[in-house]
Amino acid sequence: MTAVDYLSLVISALLLAGIYAAMAVGMTVIYGVMKIVNLAHAGFLMLGAYFAYEMYERFHIDPILGAVIALPAFFLFGMAVYWVLVRWLPKSDTPTLASLLLMFGFWQVLQNVAYLVWGNTAYSIFTPRSLASVHIGEISISKDKLIVFTAAVISLVLLQFIFNRSWFGRSMRSLIQNPYAAKIVGVDDQRTSMLSFGLGTAFAGFAGALLAMLYPFTPDFGPPFLLRSFVIIVLGGLESISGVALGALILALLETFSINIPLPWYWHGWNFSYLPASYQPAVSFVLLVVVLLVLPKGFAGLFEKKWRVA
Amino acid sequence: MNDKFFRISICLILLALLGAVPLLAQDTINIGVVMPMTGREAKPGLYQKEGIELAIKQINGAGGITIKGKKLQLKEIFYDDGSDSAKSAALTERAMSSDNVVAVIGGYSTALGEAESVMPDRYQTPWITAGAAATSIFSKGYKYTFGTLSPVVLLGSTTAEFLGSLVDQGKLKKGLKIALVVENTDHGVDYVNGINEWIGKHPGYFTVVLTEKFDLGGTDFSALLQKVKTARADIFLSDAHLQDYITMQRQYLQAGLHHQMISYGARGPESDARKALGAGTDYILAALWWSDRLPYPQVQKFVNDYKAMYNRPPDSWYAATAYDSMRILAQAIQAAGTLDKTKVRDQLAKAQLKGSLLPGMVLSYGPNGQAGYSFLVTQNKPGDKVDIVYPKDAATGPAVAPMP
Numbered sequence: 162m163t164a165v166d167y168l169s170l171v172i173s174a175l176l177l178a179g180i181y182a183a184m185a186v187g188m189t190v191i192y193g194v195m196k197i198v199n200l201a202h203a204g205f206l207m208l209g210a211y212f213a214y215e216m217y218e219r220f221h222i223d224p225i226l227g228a229v230i231a232l233p234a235f236f237l238f239g240m241a242v243y244w245v246l247v248r249w250l251p252k253s254d255t256p257t258l259a260s261l262l263l264m265f266g267f268w269q270v271l272q273n274v275a276y277l278v279w280g281n282t283a284y285s286i287f288t289p290r291s292l293a294s295v296h297i298g299e300i301s302i303s304k305d306k307l308i309v310f311t312a313a314v315i316s317l318v319l320l321q322f323i324f325n326r327s328w329f330g331r332s333m334r335s336l337i338q339n340p341y342a343a344k345i346v347g348v349d350d351q352r353t354s355m356l357s358f359g360l361g362t363a364f365a366g367f368a369g370a371l372l373a374m375l376y377p378f379t380p381d382f383g384p385p386f387l388l389r390s391f392v393i394i395v396l397g398g399l400e401s402i403s404g405v406a407l408g409a410l411i412l413a414l415l416e417t418f419s420i421n422i423p424l425p426w427y428w429h430g431w432n433f434s435y436l437p438a439s440y441q442p443a444v445s446f447v448l449l450v451v452v453l454l455v456l457p458k459g460f461a462g463l464f465e466k467k468w469r470v471a
Numbered sequence: 472m473n474d475k476f477f478r479i480s481i482c483l484i485l486l487a488l489l490g491a492v493p494l495l496a497q498d499t500i501n502i503g504v505v506m507p508m509t510g511r512e513a514k515p516g517l518y519q520k521e522g523i524e525l526a527i528k529q530i531n532g533a534g535g536i537t538i539k540g541k542k543l544q545l546k547e548i549f550y551d552d553g554s555d556s557a558k559s560a561a562l563t564e565r566a567m568s569s570d571n572v573v574a575v576i577g578g579y580s581t582a583l584g585e586a587e588s589v590m591p592d593r594y595q596t597p598w599i600t601a602g603a604a605a606t607s608i609f610s611k612g613y614k615y616t617f618g619t620l621s622p623v624v625l626l627g628s629t630t631a632e633f634l635g636s637l638v639d640q641g642k643l644k645k646g647l648k649i650a651l652v653v654e655n656t657d658h659g660v661d662y663v664n665g666i667n668e669w670i671g672k673h674p675g676y677f678t679v680v681l682t683e684k685f686d687l688g689g690t691d692f693s694a695l696l697q698k699v700k701t702a703r704a705d706i707f708l709s710d711a712h713l714q715d716y717i718t719m720q721r722q723y724l725q726a727g728l729h730h731q732m733i734s735y736g737a738r739g740p741e742s743d744a745r746k747a748l749g750a751g752t753d754y755i756l757a758a759l760w761w762s763d764r765l766p767y768p769q770v771q772k773f774v775n776d777y778k779a780m781y782n783r784p785p786d787s788w789y790a791a792t793a794y795d796s797m798r799i800l801a802q803a804i805q806a807a808g809t810l811d812k813t814k815v816r817d818q819l820a821k822a823q824l825k826g827s828l829l830p831g832m833v834l835s836y837g838p839n840g841q842a843g844y845s846f847l848v849t850q851n852k853p854g855d856k857v858d859i860v861y862p863k864d865a866a867t868g869p870a871v872a873p874m875p
Contacts, residue, residue: 166701167585173693257596285747292724292751301727377717385690417694438695439684
């Protein structure tokens, strides 16, 4: 491999990290405040993709603008879901079986509703930009991936800002740190939870709309992203926005380089060989197991005092 | 108490016998159909179901099948396996054990077909797959398993043979390097074996510089495509299912890759792909079991009938192989003259469907239960056009090589 090939791999990993961060950040917000492992996240991603598609097909709205419109639309949708379903769950400091089952069931409902509405056809959004690339020497960078990367960075910065600078952010952080103390000092946990659920859903819908620019989608769209989102938030430390960025970057780098760089292994002496590409999905799960065993608070736990926003 | 128990028992036995009456005096021939209507394989599954239903409609419209002097109508008992292997096997078992079916048609795609293929011999019920062609299904000595698709090894070797013919014509140079990227299934393994088999028998034509596998339903192939780029190959051959084909080709183009020839195995002309990628699918090659461009009158009739029933033309080969699977099954039942599954199986093993839609116009199954007709190679052309480019006698247009 030449230096250009390595550089191309690094860029590819960075862009992939952007996609991963965009899809995982909504899940972190909801877990952080409510300790709910939101299995319906995959359903929200899927609905976000269809939202962008409908906006594009019916109203000729560019999917980027469609993703921006998805933010308020899914914020309201998320608050409605919270009001109708989630608020009845028993409060807990740890994820409960009831919340897991509720969100899993809701995901199934969303999926089946999508089958009723859109059928089993694989949809995709094809714009004049879809196959366009930016060329820097021998390196080609997909314009759509660049846009998704930029959107992911903006959403992470925006969330950090909300967490650090707004009243709502302070309420969220207090609930994450100590829900009982937060309530004693007057934080309205019901209202904050509802807004947090809305915010998490908004970012899931936003991410789904962005992903629709890159991949074909069906009502089954979501599970591969859901699994990677799990890995990322565990890597990042479950409740940390900056941890999401770090987790996404680590996962993307490992997935990209593991199949492109010869790895050392020992059998009658040291050998080097490539990891077969079909093992690439296993990278994330091996990483998940290792992190849970060695760093249960994720990589962000290492830098807890400085990095943890909540 | 004993008397009461006795009377209840008699009532239950009578009820059970009443339930069995329809089985004894059956006026329909139940055919189990297990296909994915949801999940990853939903679209091809739908097309196969439509092909079967068109054949059933036509056979019933012509009066049905005569069994012991009585005309019986075909009745489809349908199950959606959700593109899930375990569910697919369970539903096939259910159809064979509880639905009184004479045979089951199912098994799109290879992974689902493999899961289903263990059931037919267990329940001694004929099973035809119109969408799975991996050697592994037909090499286990099963007696009740039949496959309407020619082997995937042949798909690979036909692709290599076609590329070799381009070298002979001077359109491609000798000694070109091939990158092989295939799905991590027996389908993919067979495809690689087919390519390597041909290259082994024809030294000097091509060299394989990269062989990689990927998981079905992948989301991001950028790292894998980077490996393809690094391999500096001249020809890119993949074996992928529809969604993976769309995702990979999109990322291939975005990565600025270009090869002299590209193929995704048996995928290429699908309308979903052309809608998703526009001109990005132009010049892609596909080795197919069937094409609507075949110059047979029955193909034109099938296309017209399909359009009349579903208001759209058949998309690629999926419906045609399913249609012929149903027709050859009906012919075997008619020849057996009974609904005895073993006799139907024996007839299927020696059946010859003349006037078949498939290349060669005769469908029959080999000793291992799998059909063995030749493949067609098609190439997408600009303006949503698709030409058969190989074999020569069926060609509807010239092959464009190397790709512009």
